Amino acid sequence: MTAESTNELAGGPGDLLPAAERPLLIEQWARRHGVDAAQRLAEAEDLADAIAAAIVPDNTVDTYAKSWRVWTRFCAAAGLPQLEGSRGALVAFVAWMLREGRQNGTGYAPASADTHLAAAVTGLRRRGVAVSGDDQAAARKALAGLEVQLLQAGERRGRGQAVSGDLDGLRALARSCPDTLTGDRDKALVLTGFHYASRSQDPAGLLAGDVTVHPRGLVVAVLTGKTKHSVRNAKIPYADDPDICPVRAWTAYRTRLAAEHGPRWADPSTPAFVGIDRWGHVTGGMVPDSVTRAIKRISTRAGVPLAWTGHSLRIGLASVARRNGRDGIAIADQGGWARHSRSMLGYMQIDDGWDDNAAAGLA
Incomplete structure (x- = not known):
C-alpha cells in the first residue's frame, strides 16, 4: 500500500x-x-x-x-x-x-x-x-x-464467540504436550498466553527480552496492542499447580531452545516464540496465523470437546478470573481491556449469567 x-x-x-x-x-x-x-x-x-x-x-x-x-x-x-x-x-x-x-x-x-x-x-x-x-x-x-x-427467521451468521479456555482444558493441553522442544514451546505458548489474556498477535510480536523473570513470576511487556490499555506490562505469578505453571513452562522452553539450537537463542532480541518444523528445525519467529493454528492443533491433540482458537485464551482469562472472584478492574488491567470494556463484560457474562442472575432465588 x-x-x-x-x-x-x-x-x-x-x-x-x-x-x-x-x-x-x-x-x-x-x-x-x-x-x-x-x-x-x-x-x-x-x-x-x-x-x-x-x-x-x-x-x-x-x-x-x-x-x-x-x-x-x-x-x-x-x-x-x-x-x-x-x-x-x-x-x-x-x-x-x-x-x-x-x-x-x-x-x-x-x-x-x-x-x-x-x-x-x-x-x-x-x-x-x-x-x-x-x-x-x-x-x-x-x-x-x-x-x-x-x-x-432463525438465521445466525458469523462464527460467534470463540470457545472459552478453562483450567481443566489447560491441564489437558499441558498433559498432551510431548517431551520435545515443540511440546515445550506449545505448553509455554498456551500457559503464558492464558495468564495475560493474549490475542494471537501478542505472542507473535514478543521478543525474548520482552519476557523477564521476576522473583514472583514473569513480566510480559505486551507492545502489540491497539490501545493505550492493551500496551502493558502483564505480571504472571507462579501457579500453585506446577503442571500448569506458566513461569516454569516458559523457563523450561527457553532453556531447551538454547540447549538444542545454540546460545544465540538466549539473546533478548530473538523471537519469544519460534516456529518449529516436523524435523525439529527452528524456522524463525511465529506470526499471528501460526499462533492461531498452533492453539487449535494443541487443543485438538488434547481432546477438548470443542477446539480452542487464538481468542480462547483471552476469553478464558476473563471468565475464569471472574469465576474465582477477581475484581473487574484487575482483570481489565491484566488483559489490556479498558476498564468496564463491553467486550470484557461480555466474556464475564458467560459465568455471571447464571451466578449473578437477577432471577436467581426469587422463588
Whole structure:
C-alpha cells in the first residue's frame, strides 16, 4: 500500500483533511497570518498526517482497504457512483451486504456489515465526500432492523464467540504436550498466553527480552496492542499447580531452545516464540496465523470437546478470573481491556449469567 493510500484510509472521520481542501485552507491562513506562517502551519499539518498514519495498526489499515473494495463492488453492482454517500446509497449498501455482498454471493454477518459500513464512510470522507451523521445513522438503523429480521427467521451468521479456555482444558493441553522442544514451546505458548489474556498477535510480536523473570513470576511487556490499555506490562505469578505453571513452562522452553539450537537463542532480541518444523528445525519467529493454528492443533491433540482458537485464551482469562472472584478492574488491567470494556463484560457474562442472575432465588 502506498503512503498516499495509507494516509487516505488511516484513522477515523476527521483525522485527516481531504487533500482537495488543503490549498483552500492554506490560502485562508496566508490571508490571516501571512505567507511564512501559512507555510509553517501547512508543514505542521503534514506532520500531523504522518503521525496519524503511523499510529494506526496495520490490520486497521487493511480493514479500511478491504471495506473500500466492498463498497466499490456494491457501487458497480448497483450502478451508483463511488464518490456519493447519500442516505439511500448507504442504506442500499447495508441491504446488499446482508443479502449478497460477499465474494461468493452470500450475505455478510451483521457485525461484518457494520465494520464495512463504518470503514466505507471513512473512505468516502477521506476522498472529500461529505457524509452526514444523520445519513450514516439511517444506515445503522436499517442494519439493526434487518439483523432482527434475520434472528426472527432463525438465521445466525458469523462464527460467534470463540470457545472459552478453562483450567481443566489447560491441564489437558499441558498433559498432551510431548517431551520435545515443540511440546515445550506449545505448553509455554498456551500457559503464558492464558495468564495475560493474549490475542494471537501478542505472542507473535514478543521478543525474548520482552519476557523477564521476576522473583514472583514473569513480566510480559505486551507492545502489540491497539490501545493505550492493551500496551502493558502483564505480571504472571507462579501457579500453585506446577503442571500448569506458566513461569516454569516458559523457563523450561527457553532453556531447551538454547540447549538444542545454540546460545544465540538466549539473546533478548530473538523471537519469544519460534516456529518449529516436523524435523525439529527452528524456522524463525511465529506470526499471528501460526499462533492461531498452533492453539487449535494443541487443543485438538488434547481432546477438548470443542477446539480452542487464538481468542480462547483471552476469553478464558476473563471468565475464569471472574469465576474465582477477581475484581473487574484487575482483570481489565491484566488483559489490556479498558476498564468496564463491553467486550470484557461480555466474556464475564458467560459465568455471571447464571451466578449473578437477577432471577436467581426469587422463588
